[in-house]
Amino acid sequence: MTEETIDFILNKLPIGLIIFDRKTDIIYRNKRAGNILNLFELPPEIATINKRILEALSKGRLSELFPGEIYLTKKFDGSPSNWIFRFYVYEKPDPLIYVVIMEETISNKLDMNEIRQKFRLTRRETDIVRRVIDGRRNIEIAEEVDITEQTVKDHLSNIYMKIGVENRMALMRTLMQTSNINS
Structure with missing residues (x-):
């Protein structure tokens, strides 16, 4: 597999990926991570956790000091979503820490397939509705x-017409009232 193919795949992922070196400098970030970092500052806890992981690695005590998975959940001002930061460690030959950033969105709690069928939306319209629900701008x-x-x-004009609403707020209200919410 070529480096170009790998870059293409990493940049199409719906999750952010940041790789830190042993000095905790960012040496790679995919497109989604770049978009997230353009909107929000990286939480200071990331640097703290990275330093603790590297200290544990240098002492050979990673599994003792960090048993299980390493997560951080944050809520950013201006975002309706929770953001989950999952830490992974690549130990050899040079230690790297890579952090996967996942957005826990409102639309994840709605049955988008039910919404698509009920309002006869196309797959593209459903995708756009999902992003509107998650607070994305046009x-x-x-x-x-x-x-x-x-x-x-x-697409939004077509969606509004199919659902019988006039704006985003009415769209959200209607969808929240008519869809099964998975908690």
């Missing part, structure tokens, strides 16, 4: 889906 949706902002607006 420009963010356009970037994530690789379409123009005008195309997003066109």
Whole structure:
């Protein structure tokens, strides 16, 4: 597999990936991680956890001091989602810490397939609805889906018409009231 193929795959992932070296400098981040870091500052706890992991590694006590999985859950100002940071350690030859960033979104709690069927939405419209529910702006949706902002607006017009609403707030209210919420 070529490096170009790997980069393509890593940049299409719906999760963020950041790799830190032994000095806790960022040596790689995929596109999603870059987008997240453009919106929010990396929580200071990340640096603290990274340093503790590296100290434990240098003493040969990683599994003793960090038994099990290493997680951090954060809520950022201005985001309706919870953000989960999952730490992984690559020990040899040079230690690396890679952090996977996952967004726990509101749409994950809705049955999007039920919404799609009930309102006869296309798969693309359903994808856009999911991103609207998660608080994305039109420009963010356009970037994530690789379409123009005008195309997003066109899709939203069709969605509003199919669901019988006039704006995002009414869309959210209607969907929250009509869908099964999985807790």
